[in-house]
Amino acid sequence: MKKQIIILSATLALGSLMSCGGPKADKIDITSDIHHAKEVSQFQVNKTFDGTIGDATILTFPQGEDLVGYSYAYPEMQWKTVMSRLSYGDQLPLTYAAESTSGSKIAQISTAILSLGKLKDNSLRKLKQVQFGIKATEAQVQPMIKSVLSQFPCFKLKENKRKCKLEADETTIAKAKLPKKCSELKRNLKKFDELSVEQESSYQEGITQCGALQDKISAVRDLEEKVLTIRQMGRDLGVALVEDYSAYAGFKGLIVVNSKEKEEGDFTSTLKFNDTKTKVDVFSLGVNFGSGYQEYSIENGGISNLVYDQTARGTSRLSFSINGDYRIDAVLSVSSEVIVLHKSGATYTNIRLKGTTTNTFPDGKVRKGVMALQVDTLD
Numbered sequence: 001m002k003k004q005i006i007i008l009s010a011t012l013a014l015g016s017l018m019s020c021g022g023p024k025a026d027k028i029d030i031t032s033d034i035h036h037a038k039e040v041s042q043f044q045v046n047k048t049f050d051g052t053i054g055d056a057t058i059l060t061f062p063q064g065e066d067l068v069g070y071s072y073a074y075p076e077m078q079w080k081t082v083m084s085r086l087s088y089g090d091q092l093p094l095t096y097a098a099e100s101t102s103g104s105k106i107a108q109i110s111t112a113i114l115s116l117g118k119l120k121d122n123s124l125r126k127l128k129q130v131q132f133g134i135k136a137t138e139a140q141v142q143p144m145i146k147s148v149l150s151q152f153p154c155f156k157l158k159e160n161k162r163k164c165k166l167e168a169d170e171t172t173i174a175k176a177k178l179p180k181k182c183s184e185l186k187r188n189l190k191k192f193d194e195l196s197v198e199q200e201s202s203y204q205e206g207i208t209q210c211g212a213l214q215d216k217i218s219a220v221r222d223l224e225e226k227v228l229t230i231r232q233m234g235r236d237l238g239v240a241l242v243e244d245y246s247a248y249a250g251f252k253g254l255i256v257v258n259s260k261e262k263e264e265g266d267f268t269s270t271l272k273f274n275d276t277k278t279k280v281d282v283f284s285l286g287v288n289f290g291s292g293y294q295e296y297s298i299e300n301g302g303i304s305n306l307v308y309d310q311t312a313r314g315t316s317r318l319s320f321s322i323n324g325d326y327r328i329d330a331v332l333s334v335s336s337e338v339i340v341l342h343k344s345g346a347t348y349t350n351i352r353l354k355g356t357t358t359n360t361f362p363d364g365k366v367r368k369g370v371m372a373l374q375v376d377t378l379d
């Protein structure tokens with residue numbers, strides 16, 4: 001009976017977790033638009049940020065007659081799956097026809113790229129919320145699982161160590177082996193030959209309750225996997241598009257930057273401010289223009305013309321040039337994004353640097369582009 005009472009307590013605790021208190025990670029709807037409470041605000045100088053850049057995007061749009069005669073078709077299933085996450089996604093074309101004007105295709109491609117960027121930002125917010133749910137759920141559920149498992153020790157028989165008893169006696173080894181996970185608890189059942197009706201009923205109930213608790217953890221982890229899948233699918237669509245149109249037009253349209261999300265190069269991309277956030281102390285990017293990663297920094301002259309100031313409206317702004325295979329002149333707004341993780345008020349904050357670039361190629365042609373950098377908070 002004691003075991004049954006403890007199991008019932010675990011059941012009630014699980015019900016409490018699902019109904020109030022803990023984050024309702026199972027209520028996160030990843031099939032709808034990836035939107036939830038957020039706030040983009042002025043740069044929060046009171047926050048401590050990780051100096052390592054978490055994610056980075058640098059790409060160039062086609063210009064003028066770059067896309068005369070160009071055609072492209074997205075993979076239909078992936079495109080529709082990703083764009084269904086945006087309220088206007090079904091209005092974006094699946095293909096670009098060769099006979100369409102270069103200007104119309106440039107406009108459509110620019111809209112698609114910005115939409116994929118929006119999806120990427122939104123999926124990051126959703127991912128942070130789901131990961132918070134995983135952490136909170138595991139913190140509450142794991143002790144419940146341990147409590148259930150502790151009620152069903154396996155005292156191995158001296159004569160046959162593949163068999164167990166729930167209680168020690170002269171026929172068993174003195175020290176019990178406790179199951180460490182729900183699947184082990186289920187496997188152990190066949191090791192018991194002489195369970196009373198009450199013991200077997202209690203054991204079966206323990207298996208059921210342990211499985212329900214483990215399913216709760218699995219459910220929130222499944223949500224994380226779904227969000228990651230959609231995020232990667234959107235990224236892959238964007239990369240394939242940019243690489244295709246830039247190859248057609250004969251320029252390097254996508255620049256890869258080493259970051260936490262894409263750790264490939266030997267050079268860590270870093271952005272560090274002074275304590276009062278009035279000056280950039282360190283700024284370096286591990287950039288691959290197509291022939292391998294190189295470090296571009298203030299110190300080695302790879303990054304120049306750096307100005308950190310404020311606009312007339314009081315928005316923080318970072319301007320600089322990257323002197324690579326072609327010159328990138330960037331003007332980025334600097335803001336803090338506060339993501340509401342749960343109704344309890346838990347939040348996550350990062351730095352967002354987003355803006356436009358003017359890219360001057362070796363042949364003298366100038367094309368516009370976009371750049372985005374994201375830095376995580378430490379507090």
